[in-house]
Amino acid sequence: MPKVTIWHNPRCSTSRKTLSLLEQHGLQPTVVDYQKTPPSIDELKSVLKKLRMKPRELMRKKEPLYKELGLDDESLSDDKLIKAMADNPILIERPVVFFGARAALGRPPENVLDLFNDLG
Numbered sequence: 001m002p003k004v005t006i007w008h009n010p011r012c013s014t015s016r017k018t019l020s021l022l023e024q025h026g027l028q029p030t031v032v033d034y035q036k037t038p039p040s041i042d043e044l045k046s047v048l049k050k051l052r053m054k055p056r057e058l059m060r061k062k063e064p065l066y067k068e069l070g071l072d073d074e075s076l077s078d079d080k081l082i083k084a085m086a087d088n089p090i091l092i093e094r095p096v097v098f099f100g101a102r103a104a105l106g107r108p109p110e111n112v113l114d115l116f117n118d119l120g
Contacts, residue, residue, distance in 0.1 A: 002099055003029075004027050004030070005032060005099075006018065006019055006031055006032065007034040007039075007098075009033065009034070009035060012095070014107060014108070017106075019031065021112070021113070022112065029097070038086060039085075041082055047098075048082075050098070055082050058096075059091050063090060065091060097112040097115060099115040102115050
């Protein structure tokens with residue numbers, strides 16, 4: 001069975017609920033505090049592909065830094081948005097759960113259970 005990993009923020013209640021949900025289902029995910037160990041630009045590009053999302057969809061738009069950095073400018077390229085997330089991981093929406101070649105955003109936490117549906 002592929003390993004399960006969660007990009008986690010222990011201060012976020014949704015992230016804590018998602019981690020708890022995984023554990024309730026007998027999963028022991030590898031926990032990565034993505035703010036202490038931020039993903040690289042290449043990792044973010046890979047995650048966006050797995051999530052089938054555009055960079056802006058993975059950004060915390062209510063985070064004050066989002067506006068401060070002018071990221072609400074719709075003309076910004078995907079590369080600029082991805083670089084902003086790599087440089088400021090607080091901008092990355094959380095939690096993200098990885099299972100094999102797949103990933104899901106845990107908003108709401110139950111979204112991540114879809115990753116495991118075909119396990120029987």
